[in-house]
Amino acid sequence: MKISASVARARKCLKKTGKLHLGYKKKMKDVGLRGFVSEFLYGYYSIDEADPFAKVAIEIDACYWHGCESCGFVGDKRIVTIQKRKDTYLRNHGWLVLHIKEHEIKRDPYFRIEQIRELQAQRRELHAEKIRSAMLKGTLCVKGLRSESDNMEWFPVADILRHRTPHKKMYRVTTELGSVVTTEDHSLFLFEGNREVRAKDLHSGDLIVGSFDGHERTPVVVQKVEETIQEEYTYDLSVPGPQNFMLHTGILAHNSYSISGVSLDIEKSSKYESMKNNFIQEYDKAKEEDKRSIKIVKGLKQPRYGIGISSALGPYSRPGVQSRRNYVSGFRGGWA
Ligand SMILES: [Zn+2]
Structure with a gap:
């Protein structure tokens, strides 16, 4: 009984996270933020929204499962552990990881989108410059x-x-x-x-x-x-x-x-x-x-x-x- 109830709750939440993610993705598109791929596979991990050139990773987190201080949730232990490992892995591989929380999106559907756009532009220019200079140096x-x-x-x-x-x-x-x-x-x-x-x-x-x-x-x-x-x-x-x-x-x-x-x-x-x-x-x-x-x-x-x-x-x-x-x-x- 207990188990099936918890499974049902997890399923419901997964759906909800999906919706949350899709909603945010739509807002990104609405304001013309391009270049992000959904569920991008990198190493062992899947990134919610990733720009592989700029190496910007956006994770959209449901407060209940990922834990949230302002909402008073500790989060699911396994999910929190995996998330920590994933963040470390991505950062060690040169990614910028941004977490957007459920309650932040609920308060403002366009939360941090303009900031993401700026970061993306900066990091892309940096990456392009690296390639240009590598080409000229022959490296x-x-x-x-x-x-x-x-x-x-x-x-x-x-x-x-x-x-x-x-x-x-x-x-x-x-x-x-x-x-x-x-x-x-x-x-x-x-x-x-x-x-x-x-x-x-x-x-x-x-x-x-x-x-x-x-x-x-x-x-x-x-x-x-x-x-x-x-x-x-x-x-x-x-x-x-x-x-x-x-x-x-x-x-x-x-x-x-x-x-x-x-x-x-x-x-x-x-x-x-x-x-x-x-x-x-x-x-x-x-x-x-x-x-x-x-x-x-x-x-x-x-x-x-x-x-x-x-x-x-x-x-x-x-x-x-x-x-x-x-x-x-x-x-x-x-x-x-
Ligand atoms: Zn929250």
Whole structure:
């Protein structure tokens, strides 16, 4: 009897917390606060509302369960313990954790939203600046996969490239991890044997290489492949070594061929070897290619250390590219 009554009460409260959370989320949206993902998974924990770029975590706490001095609740022991561990874990990993209490939302539905907006803007600018300066110092790293390995490792980014691609068809590949927009001839990898596969040759049900935890190579199910709007420019990273890099969604993508800063279209990649062997004679031809693709930023080739980000263009690619899910698909231009 006692147990079932307590379970019923817990269920009721969980629902209530959900409602409280949704209500607050709606207020955030109403005032145009963007970039927060609900129930964002980080490490072992789920964050109520998280901006993974700014590393701002918002926890919406029901007073009865999480404990509240002003309402006179001690809280549920297990929930309070887990919450403490979670806060410590997040803070140790560079997050700013904010707790919004039930009674605060009840008093003012927009409680602290403006403050959150300011904090988010400050922290985003800081993060973008870190990436910019890392790129210029040559210390920017992304995760990639060595062909013989089963684990993703950090590799330095040599160049960020912009291709002029108004003539190319664009495809959106949607997977269980999120979606990616690429030119028709850009490659992802089939899980079986790490074989390169063009976006346009993928079908729903195919397994491609990705990673759920950012570390281990895992099969990711393709759900949909569709043609989408063509783009004037697309962007790409050059990652010498693995020749691939992991997108923010956790999908592994092939990188462009780049010789001394001259980027080639993928279909011209067979030229890569001959150009490498005979670079001076091919230089003029390469300059022609250069008109089609330009390099935006140049990094030093030898990194001294890397900074821990999982993709390079995000925070300042354009305003509004924020959530983990739409990071790649919403990225203006997509990836070449
Ligand atoms: Zn309270």
